Amino acid sequence: xxxxxxxxxxxxxxxxxxxxxxxxxxxxxxxxxxxxxxxxxxxxxxxxxxxxxxxxxxxxxxxxxxxxxxxxxxxxxxxxxxxxxxxxxxxxxxxxxxxxxxxxxxxxxxxxxxxxxxxxxxxxxxxxxxxxxxxxxxxxxxxxxxxxxxxxxxxxxxxxxxxxxxxxxxxxxxxxxxxxxxxxxxxxxxxxxxxxxxxxxxxxxxxxxxxxxxxxxxxxxxxxxxxxxxxxxxxxxxxxxxxxxxxxxxxxxxxxxxxxxxxxxxxxxxxxxxxxxxxxxxxxxxxxxxxxxxxxxxxxxxxxxxxxxxxxxxxxxxxxxxxxxxxxxxxxxxxxxxxxxxxxxxxxxxxxxxxxxxxxxxxxxxxxxxxxxxxxxxxxxxxxxxxxxxxxxxxxxxxxxxxxxxxxxxxxxxxxxxxxxxxxxxxxxxxxxxxxxxxxxxxxxxxxxxxxxxxxxxxxxxxxxxxxxxxxxxxxxxxxxxxxxxxxxxxxxxxxxxxxxxxxxxxxxxxxxxxxxxxxxxxxxxxxxxxxxxxxxxxxxxxxxxxxxxxxxxxxxxxxxxxxxxxxxxxxxxxxxxxxxxxxx
DNA sequence: TAGCGATAGGTCTGTTTCCGA
DNA sequence: GTTCGGAAACAGACCTATCGC
Numbered sequence: 290x291x292x293x294x295x296x297x298x299x300x301x302x303x304x305x306x307x308x309x310x311x312x313x314x315x316x317x318x319x320x321x322x323x324x325x326x327x328x329x330x331x332x333x334x335x336x337x338x339x340x341x342x343x344x345x346x347x348x349x350x351x352x353x354x355x356x357x358x359x360x361x362x363x364x365x366x367x368x369x370x371x372x373x374x375x376x377x378x379x380x381x382x383x384x385x386x387x388x389x390x391x392x393x394x395x396x397x398x399x400x401x402x403x404x405x406x407x408x409x410x411x412x413x414x415x416x417x418x419x420x421x422x423x424x425x426x427x428x429x430x431x432x433x434x435x436x437x438x439x440x441x442x443x444x445x446x447x448x449x450x451x452x453x454x455x456x457x458x459x460x461x462x463x464x465x466x467x468x469x470x471x472x473x474x475x476x477x478x479x480x481x482x483x484x485x486x487x488x489x490x491x492x493x494x495x496x497x498x499x500x501x502x503x504x505x506x507x508x509x510x511x512x513x514x515x516x517x518x519x520x521x522x523x524x525x526x527x528x529x530x531x532x533x534x535x536x537x538x539x540x541x542x543x544x545x546x547x548x549x550x551x552x553x554x555x556x557x558x559x560x561x562x563x564x565x566x567x568x569x570x571x572x573x574x575x576x577x578x579x580x581x582x583x584x585x586x587x588x589x590x591x592x593x594x595x596x597x598x599x600x601x602x603x604x605x606x607x608x609x610x611x612x613x614x615x616x617x618x619x620x621x622x623x624x625x626x627x628x629x630x631x632x633x634x635x636x637x638x639x640x641x642x643x644x645x646x647x648x649x650x651x652x653x654x655x656x657x658x659x660x661x662x663x664x665x666x667x668x669x670x671x672x673x674x675x676x677x678x679x680x681x682x683x684x685x686x687x688x689x690x691x692x693x694x695x696x697x698x699x700x701x702x703x704x705x706x707x708x709x710x711x712x713x714x715x716x717x718x719x720x721x722x723x724x725x726x727x728x729x730x731x732x733x734x735x736x737x738x739x740x741x742x743x744x745x746x747x748x749x750x751x752x753x754x755x756x757x758x759x760x761x762x763x764x765x766x767x768x769x770x771x772x773x774x775x776x777x778x779x780x781x782x783x784x785x786x787x788x789x790x791x792x793x794x795x796x797x798x799x800x801x802x803x804x805x806x807x808x809x810x811x812x813x814x815x816x817x818x819x820x821x822x823x824x825x826x827x828x829x830x831x832x833x834x835x836x837x838x839x840x841x842x843x844x845x846x847x848x849x850x851x852x853x854x855x856x857x858x859x860x861x862x863x864x865x866x867x868x869x870x871x872x873x874x
Numbered sequence: 875t876a877g878c879g880a881t882a883g884g885t886c887t888g889t890t891t892c893c894g895a
Numbered sequence: 896g897t898t899c900g901g902a903a904a905c906a907g908a909c910c911t912a913t914c915g916c
Contacts, residue, residue, distance in 0.1 A: 579899080579900085581898095581899095582889095582890065582891075584890075584891060584892085585890090585891075585892085586896085586897060586898065586899090587897065587898065587899095588897095588898065588899065588900095589897080589898055589899075638896090638897070638898095640897095640898095677889090677890090679889085679890075680888095680889070680890090681889095681890095693889085694888070694889080694907085694908090695887095695888070697888090697889095727888075727889080728888095728889090728900090728901085728902095729887080729888065729889085877916105878915105878916085879914105879915090879916090880913100880914085880915085880916100881912100881913085881914080881915105882911100882912090882913085882914100883910100883911095883912090883913105884909105884910085884911090884912100885908100885909080885910075885911100886907100886908080886909070886910085887906100887907085887908075887909085888905100888906090888907085888908090889904100889905080889906080889907095890903105890904085890905080890906100891902100891903085891904080891905095892901105892902085892903080892904095893900105893901085893902085893903095894899100894900095894901090895898105895899085895900085895901105
């Protein structure tokens with residue numbers, strides 16, 4: 290066995306069979322099943338995200354601008370688009386653990402837990418703690434009790450732009466959005482609270498410390514020079530084992546005296562833009578990338594759905610080269626942080642055109658990529674793969690709070706630290722759409738890319754062409770309408786016209802709506818089903834009254850076009866998982 | 875006899891490793 | 896040598912029938 294790098298403790302049990310991971314802690318699949326026809330697959334989130342980010346959404350930045358909007362959906366929150374506190378959080382859902390197809394996607398049924406006595410769901414009840422952020426209460430805060438609040442959600446225009454923040458002084462607890470207090474209702478395994486843990490994570494700042502009020506993720510950190518300030522973070526000694534590639538870009542070395550607290554830790558939320566500056570992902574990664582294990586060879590760099598690689602650009606700054614940092618983060622909408630089970634992996638070779646170097650910050654591998662003025666401060670991320678660490682290794686790590694099982698979605702997180710004229714540094718961060726890293730999900734789950742029509746009269750009968758991947762001869766298209774409780778109230782299978790179907794196309798006849806007498810447009814959903822638990826993301830579909838004037842129908846069509854990232858005010862009952870908007874063709 | 879909880883065994887699902895193109 | 900797809904092996908979770916109280 291090869292020597293483990295520092296991000297994996299070598300003292301851990303090497304046994305792959307020793308996983309203590311739990312499945313049922315994430316969900317009771319059976320109990321969710323009845324409720325979550327359209328909630329229970331990862332794909333729905335991924336493709337939804339892809340749809341949002343590839344269809345010219347005005348909300349192109351996952352990091353989003355501060356300030357949520359009323360009625361924002363969980364998807365917005367997932368991508369940092371919504372900064373209000375999450376209105377839907379399962380009491381059995383750890384913010385520190387995975388966002389799986391079955392836990393956060395699925396509103397838990399009101400029924401009791403499984404009779405299975407050993408369910409870790411019982412072990413990991415949200416019984417003891419909750420992270421809350423002082424001053425982070427959003428006007429959109431849900432009236433319902435919420436066991437976990439998103440620190441990202443706490444970022445408001447006020448807190449970010451507050452002169453107090455910028456000035457770095459006089460920031461009371463009500464203004465500082467990142468100060469947290471310990472309350473209740475987070476599983477023990479959701480937070481790193483032990484001193485031991487803090488000790489093994491150099492670079493982590495102590496929140497709630499005396500000088501906390503002077504810290505801000507976007508604060509202008511006092512650093513004494515420009516370019517050198519891009520490397521102020523103390524690198525773990527183990528990081529020395531990584532070789533940097535020859536590059537026209539001169540890698541600066543950290544200046545002595547810089548402390549790990551010079552820049553915000555990796556698990557701190559940062560804004561995507563500030564003033565004139567904006568860190569933007571111009572090309573999002575594909576929604577699937579099979580990560581490789583240490584026992585495997587590399588599986589290559591993360592690719593973009595367009596065929597190239599993700600592209601990141603810094604807007605508003607082009608004075609001199611600056612470092613772009615990249616690490617693998619969680620897909621958790623509430624708390625973006627380094628992923629415990631995935632690390633960025635530096636790709637080298639003839640096909641890699643982008644220079645990079647690896648460093649380790651607080652046990653997390655970080656790839657540093659130069660943003661050069663001559664490249665318009667833009668970089669193609671063709672040098673970054675994803676490494677999967679064995680669940681058993683990570684879960685047994687002292688102080689580790691995450692569970693690896695079904696925790697297979699990540700985001701690529703990018704950061705820059707922009708030197709300011711006053712010698713301080715402005716830190717920005719943006720995160721990609723979620724990327725599914727498991728082999729299985731990518732292989733099995735059907736994926737709807739586009740569909741030909743998104744509305745039809747209640748009589749149905751119109752022909753619809755659905756295009757996508759992982760379609761099977763036995764695939765079904767299910768139309769459904771949900772009640773306010775999220776339960777399907779009406780479900781019917783579309784009649785598939787087999788003779789017109791091809792591998793990546795399904796042609797079907799839209800079924801009639803169950804109530805032909807409706808006088809207003811009705812929003813329903815449909816999804817593709819390859820079998821139990823093998824369902825695509827749900828897509829929105831609108832039934833229009835038969836007597837509706839044509840011009841009104843057109844309005845409906847326009848307002849419910851799936852590619853629109855912001856729901857029409859009239860659209861209701863959208864589940865947390867099925868914001869479904871692939872592009873209508 | 876019905877209801878409930880505990881348990882065992884089969885099945886299903888996800889993870890990890892290996893192989894070969 | 897690297898990248899990649901596929902699949903086997905394995906472990907753990909889920910489901911369900913059965914039993915005892």
